[in-house]
Amino acid sequence: MNKKVKILSTGHYVPPKVLTNFDLEKMVDTSDEWITTRTGIKERRIVEPNISSSDIAAEAARNCLNKVNIDINEIDTIIVATITPDMFFPSTACIVHKKLGGKNEPAAFDISAACSGFIYGLTLAEGLIRNGKSKNLLLIAADVLSKFTNWKDRNTCVLFGDGAGAMLLSATDDEEDAILSTYLGADGNYDELLYIPAGGSKMPATIETVEKSLHTIFMSGKEVFKVAVTKMVEAANKACELAGITTGQIDLLIPHQANLRIITAVGDRLGIPQDKVFVNVDKYGNMSAATVIVGLDQAISNGRVKKGSIVELVAFGGGFTWGATVIKL
Ligand SMILES: CC(C)(COP(=O)(O)OP(=O)(O)OC[C@H]1O[C@@H](n2cnc3c(N)ncnc32)[C@H](O)[C@@H]1OP(=O)(O)O)[C@@H](O)C(=O)NCCC(=O)NCCS
Known part of the structure; x- marks a missing residue:
């Protein structure tokens, strides 16, 4: 069994709240000029206090699935790459399954590889699909580092933002491999x-x-x-x-x-x-x-x-x- 892998869709979600360098100037001893010249960052998105990784992960997944009109119940594997899970357990992947209204029983789990998490997840996804263990796999990467940022530490608080992305991969017998x-x-x-x-x-x-x-x-x-x-x-x-x-x-x-x-x-x-x-x-x-x-x-x-x-x-x-x-x- 050596299936080919097809990318059926991608999606993403970023929270609407924008935090600019000028906002940060009011919070720590920094300047728009320092942040721009040292990092290239002008602004970032930040979730509201009541929003967690699974919320933005579910939004990204909806955006991805809606583009190809595929329902969560057609997915047999959900992987979420995150270092900011909602909690230690259950996994954010399980919570996303619930939030998307899943009634099927897919495999669902999180992986932790920090900023490399999506590429680690894609490698796992590829393996599961190629060897026939998964036919329709939803891979999500979601992090809300704003919740784990020290907003008094200028060395780190200017660098991070919140966001989520998703990819739907499936097994195919086509000649083309993604x-x-x-x-x-x-x-x-x-x-x-x-x-x-x-x-x-x-x-x-x-x-x-x-x-x-x-x-x-x-x-x-x-x-x-x-x-x-x-x-x-x-x-x-x-x-x-x-x-x-x-x-x-x-x-x-x-x-x-x-x-x-x-x-x-x-x-x-x-x-x-x-x-x-x-x-x-x-x-x-x-x-x-x-x-x-x-x-x-x-x-x-x-x-x-x-x-x-x-x-x-x-x-x-x-x-x-x-x-x-x-x-x-
Ligand atoms: C963090 C980073 C932007 C700092 O840039 P840098 O050019 O290396 O700057 P330095 O560390 O030399 O700091 C220079 C000075 O700026 C100060 N500084 C740090 N953050 C500042 C801020 N937000 N505003 C103003 N000054 C700041 C430092 O305190 C230091 O002051 P000092 O010389 O008096 O001690 C840069 O090192 C970086 O991007 N590193 C990689 C981060 C990264 O990739 N993280 C995630 C990986 S997944």
Whole structure:
């Protein structure tokens, strides 16, 4: 059994509330000028307090399924990539199944690979479909990092935004295959350069952990920056090699959107002209796992890529984790 994989649809959702650099100027000692020149970010989207990852994941999934008129009850597998699950259990995937009105009994589970989560999820999805375990798979990436941001820490609070993206994949006997390659990597030795220290089994919530803001993101920006560029370039090259193409054949590169300087450096080192490098970091900041799938859905919706286009997604995140995939639309 070696099925081909088809991408039937993509979708996304970002919350309506916009937080601009000028809003942040009123919250911490920063400036629009500093944020713009160091990161390229001008604004980001933030959920309201009563909204969680499963809410925006369900919105992205609806957007994706509605485009092809497919009902949740036709889906046999739901995977949600998130590091901001609604709760430890049940999984956000199970909650999304309920929110979409599912009455069937699909496999449903979450995966945790930080900002590389969508590409990790796509690799799993590919495996499940190719070996006949899944026929219609809904892959969602959703994160609400605003809920785990220390809004008093200017080093981190300017970087992140909330968002969700979804992709519907199915098994096909067509000649055409949508996933030309995937490549994943990780190095746990970098675990404390980008992390949320408390809230898990190592350091469950106490008054002290809350007082010290240990339930929020800690990051060593400069170190993350260097490894991010190196590993995204390596992963992107590796995925091209596995797909049997050169970077020159890529119609659009969609890199993880953490910082415009990282995006530009990755494009340059891969020898891909900047007009073939997707950028939306100015409007959304770093949406963690959702970033690359939101980018892909936007690129499809605005006609930047179309049927037959070769697109490469590449991401990097906490762990550290990284990954890249080459797809043919
Ligand atoms: C975080 C990041 C934007 C900082 O940019 P940088 O050019 O490396 O800046 P530095 O770390 O050298 O900081 C320079 C100064 O700006 C200050 N600064 C940090 N955040 C600031 C802010 N929002 N506003 C104003 N000043 C700020 C720092 O305190 C530092 O001051 P100091 O020199 O007095 O100590 C950058 O390192 C980065 O993007 N790193 C990668 C982040 C990332 O990709 N994270 C997610 C990966 S998935």
